[in-house]
Amino acid sequence: MTISRRTLLGAGAGLGAGMLSACGSNTGRGSGGSGGVRLAQWYHQYGEPGTEQAVERYAAAYGKAHVTVQWRPGNYDQQTAAALLTDSGPDVFEVNGPSLDQIQGGQVEDLTALLDGVRDDFNPAVLAPKTYRGKVYGIPQTIDMQMLYYRRSMLRDAGVRAPRTLDELVAAARTLTSSKVKGLFLGNDGGAGVLGGTPLYAAGLSLVTDDGKAGFDDPAAARTLGKLHRLYADKSLLLGAPADWSDPSALLQGLTAMQWSGLWALPQVQKELGDDFGVLPFPADGPAGRPAVPVGAYGAAVSARSRHKEAAKEYVKWLWVERTDDQEDFALGYGFHIPARISLARRAGKLKSGAAADAVRFATEHGHAQPLLWTPAAQAAYQDALSRIIKDGASPEGELRGVVRKVSAELERVRHTS
Incomplete structure (x- = not known):
């Protein structure tokens, strides 16, 4: 296994100038389009087979923009930190954060409105480190514990x-x-x-x-x-x-x-x-x-330097708030993780009994994440x-x-x- 979701529970990688070359890019094309808007979406390289194909499939199903998925090996945290300072970075990106520096520096968009009506359904332990002064800057995807x-x-x-x-x-x-x-x-x-x-x-x-x-x-x-x-x-x-x-x-x-x-x-x-x-x-x-x-969660964030910030936010809401079937698929179809939504974790068949059900209960009742x-x-x-x-x-x-x-x-x- 090269890199897996478990890395987010370790010490964070140092941030700084880093590799900006596009690596392993793949494209998912929507059939429609909001005036031909194109969005670049970045993921770190998962070690679990099928994950890359899954995120390409999600992107291809989106009809309001053309979404290009980039699968990025190497020091992903360093890559994204450097890219957020340029105009050539992603519109939407997966992040073990965002970090406090990125939030205070105005490098990521406020996504609070995307959670209207469902904020309480996200596990509070993993939502808290993505929240600063009451505003949410990352939408949790899946939970590792x-x-x-x-x-x-x-x-x-x-x-x-x-x-x-x-x-x-x-x-x-x-x-x-x-x-x-x-x-x-x-x-x-x-x-x-x-x-x-x-x-x-x-x-x-x-x-x-x-x-x-x-x-x-x-x-x-x-x-x-x-x-x-x-x-x-x-x-x-x-x-x-x-x-x-x-x-x-x-x-x-x-x-x-x-x-x-x-x-x-x-x-x-x-x-x-x-x-x-x-x-x-x-x-x-x-x-x-x-x-x-201990719990942790990668999240979806939007770059403040995106030329299509509102379209990017709309896509994030579609994928990580509205598309609950895809969220459950991402958590349990390629490896073994807990959906970030409490309601999805409770309904998932693979998590309903035995040690898996115990793990969900532990994460819900006793979970703590590294503070922002x-x-x-x-x-x-x-x-x-x-x-x-x-x-x-x-x-x-x-x-x-x-x-x-x-x-x-x-x-x-x-x-x-x-």
Whole structure:
């Protein structure tokens, strides 16, 4: 697989001047036309077979404009960031964002009106990072999410129940660890890369508060992150697996009893393990804790430099608001994802039972996405500290004090950016 939707749940790529050469372009032509209007639509390169043909088919069905689909390999975020500064970029484009800089810089159009009457039907966790000062700048397409997989038989044989709290997870991982099997796999780095802010949300905190401040300036944050080091120190974590956390092979091969991975892995896990697995959100920690599920969504946006902004908005509304059958097809026809619309997620046949239904419930009830105000600089500071806490046993209190200072300064900076 080259690039897949799961990449949006990792750290964002750096933005800057980048590659502008058109790569892998394909065209879908509408049969009608509003005065011959032509729209260029960009997608990042999906690794799931059939996705490219599907988006070409959607574009070809649109009768009010000629829509040209460009399938763009490489560093897509960098490509779009550079293209938005020129007159040769796309009219409509898929984006893991838009970013705060793009919104504040006036590079993307306000799409709030497109959601009139249906805004409440979009999963609020993924709509929030595409919203700035009450205005929506991207229409979520599909949701990806992460969760904890576990082997039922391994837990049953060890007399361990599926963990509902972080303390239970730490204890279960220790009990399940033997000379041949590790209790838990959070990635080959011990979880520093993939977990991000999820443990903070599990403690009842957040990365950024509703009023734009660091959301983890609280003793509970240090207590929770310290427990992640306990997993590492207990040697309960699988490290050095043949494939990293996004691939379920460690669980399937019996290298670990529990593994953190994504919804995309569910069909493979179900095929190979049958009923011998279950799924859980990241478990709650502390008296104010709550289960936590990281979610993310690529969205459709409109460039402010488009010569056909209103036509582009009309097309986005047609495809990502009105065409619910296409939205369900895009989510579940080529890979395994959750439609961004709550009503579609509830009605989709593939998501109505078993672990898939559990995943939809987790994402709806416990989902959290990386906040719009959480900038790359804030992410880097937090990520570095988390790695030192987990792997090196650095003081959680000391590390978090430094991160709070850096993040607070960064949030102050973006609040004063015009």
